Amino acid sequence: MNKKMNKKSVLFSLSIILLTVVLFFFSLTYQYKSYVKEYNSKINSIVNEVLSKYPDVSEDEIISLLNSNSNDSNILEKYGIDENNSSIDKNDTLFMKYLIFDIVLIIIIMLIISGYFLYNNVKRRKKIDDIVQLISKINNRNYKLEIENYGEDELSSLKSEIYKFTIMLRSESDNSLKDKIKLKDSLSDISHQLKTPLTSITIMIDNILESANMDESTRNRFLISIKREIINMNFLVQNLLKLSKFDANVVKFGKREVKLHDIIYSAYDKVNALSDLKNVNVKISGDDSSTLVCDEMWQIEALGNILKNSIEHSCEGGIVEINYTKNKVYSRIVIRDNGSGICEKDLPHIFERFYKGENSSKDSVGIGLALAKSIIEKDNGSISVKSSSKIGTIFTIKYFK
Numbered sequence: 250m251n252k253k254m255n256k257k258s259v260l261f262s263l264s265i266i267l268l269t270v271v272l273f274f275f276s277l278t279y280q281y282k283s284y285v286k287e288y289n290s291k292i293n294s295i296v297n298e299v300l301s302k303y304p305d306v307s308e309d310e311i312i313s314l315l316n317s318n319s320n321d322s323n324i325l326e327k328y329g330i331d332e333n334n335s336s337i338d339k340n341d342t343l344f345m346k347y348l349i350f351d352i353v354l355i356i357i358i359m360l361i362i363s364g365y366f367l368y369n370n371v372k373r374r375k376k377i378d379d380i381v382q383l384i385s386k387i388n389n390r391n392y393k394l395e396i397e398n399y400g401e402d403e404l405s406s407l408k409s410e411i412y413k414f415t416i417m418l419r420s421e422s423d424n425s426l427k428d429k430i431k432l433k434d435s436l437s438d439i440s441h442q443l444k445t446p447l448t449s450i451t452i453m454i455d456n457i458l459e460s461a462n463m464d465e466s467t468r469n470r471f472l473i474s475i476k477r478e479i480i481n482m483n484f485l486v487q488n489l490l491k492l493s494k495f496d497a498n499v500v501k502f503g504k505r506e507v508k509l510h511d512i513i514y515s516a517y518d519k520v521n522a523l524s525d526l527k528n529v530n531v532k533i534s535g536d537d538s539s540t541l542v543c544d545e546m547w548q549i550e551a552l553g554n555i556l557k558n559s560i561e562h563s564c565e566g567g568i569v570e571i572n573y574t575k576n577k578v579y580s581r582i583v584i585r586d587n588g589s590g591i592c593e594k595d596l597p598h599i600f601e602r603f604y605k606g607e608n609s610s611k612d613s614v615g616i617g618l619a620l621a622k623s624i625i626e627k628d629n630g631s632i633s634v635k636s637s638s639k640i641g642t643i644f645t646i647k648y649f650k
Contacts, residue, residue: 269358273351443485446478488616491550492602495623502544502627509539509573509580516552517571520560529563531556535573541580541648543628551624554617555584555632555644562588562642577650584644591636599634 453471570585598604600622603615636642
């Protein structure tokens with residue numbers, strides 16, 4: 250488009266020049282013809298005037314006299330005609346004025362066109378210099394550039410593309426910096442998460458090894474605690490590996506239509522032992538015709554983590570209710586518990602990695618809900634939470650069609 254506009258500009262300028270030349274030619278031709286016509290008319294007037302005053306002079310003699318190359322200025326004066334006041338001379342002067350006017354007009358038009366091209370050339374040169382400076386700044390990793398509108402020519406389009414590229418680089422640079430900070434924080438959190446149970450395991454093993462006379466019940470208690478810490482560490486490592494796959498965008502979801510109650514019951518099977526241990530009653534109800542197009546295994550993983558969180562925060566003998574429905578826009582799962590609830594200050598952060606709220610259990614590693622959120626959003630879903638301290642928590646999951 251810009252090339253066409255530039256081509257049109259050149260063609261327009263050439264057309265103006267050509268039109269000016271053509272008009273000048275026709276104007277000059279017209280003026281010359283008018284001059285010749287007027288000249289002949291004046292000659293006829295002179296001949297008639299001479300013949301009227303001097304009837305003895307023949308017409309041929311007068312014409313021969315007028316056509317002669319003589320420079321004698323007194324020839325016409327002999328017949329009573331003043332050459333200085335002659336209409337022929339006036340006509341010559343008028344013709345010269347027209348000719349000079351046309352030449353001056355041509356020069357002015359040429360100067361305007363030349364000025365136009367010179368101005369465009371200077372402007373174009375400035376744009377090129379600006380682009381060179383932009384590229385130099387980008388090479389120096391300076392991505393904080395101001396966007397300006399310079400028109401619609403090809404250089405302006407190039408500059409616009411450079412700005413777009415700069416914005417992309419700026420975004421990539423910002424994301425890279427955020428990723429570095431995030432990685433640093435994650436490594437620090439992982440180190441802390443692993444260090445605590447490892448320290449605990451080391452202490453308990455040392456106690457077992459150093460206490461030869463330790464009674465069997467104490468030894469078994471230590472061994473159970475060690476096993477619990479190892480299970481928690483394994484859960485942490487497995488979930489970190491899963492999250493890293495999401496961060497690297499290497500997880501490929503295989504979508505197929507499944508029934509919601511199949512996913513929910515499969516997720517419940519993963520935490521059934523935990524609910525029995527805490528004597529938490531899990532109630533499941535809903536529309537059995539509700540279906541969902543998703544990756545079944547990953548959604549079972551996500552719901553399992555949310556159910557685990559609800560059961561862990563439920564009181565002994567508490568209740569966790571799961572209800573599932575559908576409409577034309579989305580399929581919905583609501584998980585409600587009557588546990589200790591989540592403090593208001595903790596609510597905005599519960600889906601952040603390694604975040605532990607005020608009411609978190611001692612075995613919590615703060616990663617299950619973060620993984621669940623990533624999985625649900627990967628399958629075109631959303632998750633929200635409402636909670637009241639000492640009343641309970643409600644997780645609402647929507648899968649949009």
